Amino acid sequence: MSIEWYLVVSAMIFCIGAGGVITRRSPLVTLLCLELMLNAGNLALIAFSRMWGNAEGQVFAIIVMVVAACEVCVGLGVIVAMYRRRLPIDVDDMRELHG
């Protein structure tokens, strides 16, 4: 199977993720969409890694997984903290800082 197909799929996933960040109001869903964007990168990396026949892309992808996990962890932590403060869990309501 040629590399293009992998790339098309990964680009679609990336766009879906980006679209989700723009349209969804729940921070939890936003975090999921961020995961999609990062994993789109991973898919591309692994595809390229196979194409070039070297392992550098795979190593990169594994590291990205770790990083993605960290980010989600922090994101969930902040959401929990907000929930405890009884703040609305809705990104559109976070408008205290603007201007």
Next chain:
Amino acid sequence: MIAATGPHIDVEALSPLLALTGGGLVVLLVGLLRPRVVREVLVPLLALASLAAALGLAIWQWDADEEIIAGALRVDTLALAFTAFVIVAAAITVLLSWRAVAPREAAHGEYYAMLLVSAAGMSVLVQAQNLVSLFIGFELLSVPLYVLCASEMRRSSSLEAGLKYLIIGSVGSATLLYGLALIYGATGRTDFAAIADALNSVGGPVSDPLFLTGLALSVVGLAFKVSVAPFHQWTPDAYEGAPTPVTAFMATATKVAALGVIIRFFDVALINAQPDWAPALAALATITIVVGNVGAIGQTSVKRLLAWSSVAQAGYMLAGIVVGTQHGIEAVAFYLAAYLVMNMAAFAVVVARARETGLGDAIEALEGIGQSKPLLAWPMTIAMLGLAGIPGTAGFIGKFFLIDGAVDGDYAWLGIVIVVGSAVSLVYYLKVVAAMWMRPAPRSVPVLAGGAVDDPPADAPAGPRAAGGEVTLVAVGCAAGPVVFGVLPGPLFDIARDAAAAMSHLF
């Protein structure tokens, strides 16, 4: 049975980074101890000690010029100089955090460990020599900062800033990652030098759409971290909401690291594509200077004003990178150092006044301090004049060399943009100066009315309190910088020239 042979590890060259990460771990563990004095005094002292050690080791390694860990990192004067800047910024941040609310709420161990790890990430970033270490550094810098932003957990704006920064920052990271993946796809390598070779080869991928898309995405991802417009929008919100010491750290150290990696990535890996990316970066720099300067006009919060000003300043410094010459890098390094001390002086004054008045970071908190608090008013005045680039300050000399670099690299129009931007910037910098010297002090200080702390924790002293000697010390010490280097710029020039000498393949 064959033992797996890892790459040779040069511990000496790695030592500044080890001091930072090791210090982070020690601080985290010591922070678990119960006694209050351990948490409130010993922990920050340990953080300072590991920063001092790292700084010492960086200076010890000054003449190093080698690749370590199988080419993942490169230790040279550029990396060491920028690491030193980051360490200084982190040390000042520790001083500003000493009596702040944030470490108390987030627990001292975690707070300072996070700070050290973020500094370690910045150090990795400016040493990064391949795409993987670049991304690791980038995330190691960012993730602790997301947490630090949200560390005043009882203040809703702190949480808001943290979450906004996290989400927008992750979009930026994902964009960068995708861009790096495409560059890897186009060249087949992750090593900067190998990428440069691939681009240089006949029929190389310079005009390959795959590569160009990757280039565009990584430009955006990196520009985002330096808060280049139109990717700047997280900056004012995150800066305003974050605890002020953290804002100071973000405004200075993050810029150092992000500009450092941009220098390395663009001027090493992508130098052969310079005609492709330079006009784009120049256009972004122009937009940034315009947006930053006009955005800062009419702000009433000093932190927000400084955030917009930092956007504009990022634009100025980008101009030094656009031209892709040693001269430009020298100018950037010089300006970064000046920018660092000026901003730190300004934030120190903000911290002090927020504590003393309970007015938070509003400009009103500064009114009339020319008479009553000259030790705070002078540093702020010097910082503002320096950021505006008034002659006699290091800010002026830095700007002068940025413009000179731009003109030398055939980007004279960018020099003009810098001048016009600086002229506009006088409007808001002088507004702060005028508030300090030309307005009477507010009669009565409202106790936390409209202050930054909307729900003070039980153990926090309510209402106005003393700023603390260390904050004044930081303010005065940092304000001395722009004046001293404005009169005697020689030593700072030597550092800047050493840093740029690492890029000896450039003109």
Next chain:
Amino acid sequence: MTTAAWLVLAFPLAGTVIIGLGHRAWPGRMAGWIGTLAILASFICSIVVFVNLQDRDEHHRQVTSTLFDYADTVGVDAKLTILVDPLSVLMMLVVTGVSTLIHLYSVTYMTGDRGFSRYFAYLNFFVFSMLVLVLAGNFVPLIIGWAFVGAASYLLISFWYRRRTATRAGVKAFVINVVGDIGLMFGAYFVLREFATLDFLGVFEQAPGTAVNTGNLVAGMILILVGAFAKSAQMPFHTWLADAMEGPTPVSSLIHAATMVTAGVYLIARLWPLFEVTPAAANVAAIVGAVTLFVAATIALTQTDIKRVIAYSTMSQIGYMIMGVGAGAYAAGMFHFMTHAFFKALLFMGAGSVIGAMAGIQDMDRMGGFRRAMPFTFATMLVGGLALSGVPPFSGFFSKDEILAWTAQRGGWFWILVVAGYVAAFLTAVYTFRMIFRVFGGEPVPEARELEQGHLHHAEVHVNPTDGEVEDTDVGFPGPEHFVAERAFPMKVAMGTLALLATVAGALQIPEVTHAIDSFLHPTFEGSRYYESLAPSESFTFIGMAVGAAIGLGGIFVAWQLWSRHRGVTAQLITRLKPLYALSHNKWYFDEIIDALFVRPAAWFGRFAQQTFERLVVNGAIVGGASLIVRAGSAAVRAAQSGLLRSYAALLVLGVGGVALYFLLQS
């Protein structure tokens, strides 16, 4: 010798520091005397430098001394160097000399003001900055001095800082001056790129070797001219000077007439080797000078505020100097600078005396008949007015004519400038004597009568002369009373000395008789293309002088016809001397024609220039338009900063798309 030159700088600085440190503690007029002594000491040192310089061989009269290297790291030789040569010494002597007299005058003029010590600290600081500018041997101290005098000027214009009009005028002056500073800085930068040095002598050495009118250097010199024009109030950067009259009158006299505003002239003369290789830029200077001298003279004709008349006159006279040095008549320009410093400072001092007598009123419509009440002021102002109008044998006559004669020698289109210069000279005589006749001639106003009785009129209520707002006499406002010059000894000394100088200074350089200035400045201008070759022939000179004298006297005569004849005293004279009147009857028609042809159109043009050009174009379109754009931009950027996370993300994605599109399309 350089020690003495450094001392010239050191005394005013010490004065500033001493007065400034103790500005709350100095009793009475102590601060004033300290300031005056500091400047006097500086003047004496200038004389020592002058004498030493004259002792040297003609070819070794350019001495430099460096205090310290600012930054020698990246090939920029930014040094704190002073350059002592005839040009800077001439400037130094005039600056310190006139400053000494004005300090003396101020000691009594400012008595009773609550900011007395502050005033002298500022004034000493100004003199220090001006001397840094004058003595600079390198672009860096030049720029520092340049910026410092701007700051000092701002401080002194806004000296009465609780007057809103004064602070606004100060801000305006400051902003325009900063524009000039930026121009100068970038001009210096172009010079640095061209010659790789910032040292004057180094630059001058290389300058003759470069090609004529290279684009970069012309651009640099035009930027430097922007600095010169802003500081010397030349079009279109002139709007601040009239407003600067909000400062105390001695300040107008020192800074906004005698010294600071002539810095542009000095700068062009100082950098002559550069201007001679960029004739395009020098021509710009000459033309702008000519336009300014003409337009400002027309505006002066229509003003009723006595200080503004003199302010526009200053602009016009500096226009002559700029035109002169732009056209290569360096010695003539500097000569006119010197005589102008004497008579213009004198006129301002006289105006200050009149304003004192009027208890702060500056409107000439309210004045009249002060001749008998203040004979000394009248006499000195008459001398100043005659010198300004260019009547022989007063100093202004020789210097103005020299500029015009030398400029005419350039031939070609320079003749247009010369004609403009002569027309403006006529207008100068008209407006000068319009002022003198209206203030001193005619029936005495009540204030003058009171003064004749020996009382000084005091205003019951103090009002701001600009907007009529009632003010008190607390700190930040003018003090309760200003001494009238007549009655105070130090003022008389200052005015008398200047009147003497204004009368005799012309003798330094009488064509075909003496050329003290020419030969003194010769070492500085050695090798200049124009310095010697431009000297006009004997007959040409004398024709020029005759025309100049006739024009000056004619202008005074017209002014007399228009503003004095119908006033009481003269009217009586006319009826008594009926035959004489009949004799001059025909001339009266001549005057009518002159009035209709020249004075009225000029006055109309002046009004037009002020109202339309200054208000609408400079203040409205340029300043207003720029600030409108910035403000609209700010509103737009801040509106985009909505706080809405999703819109931030959307803009980010949009930006990614834009950048990607750019990269894909341009390949």
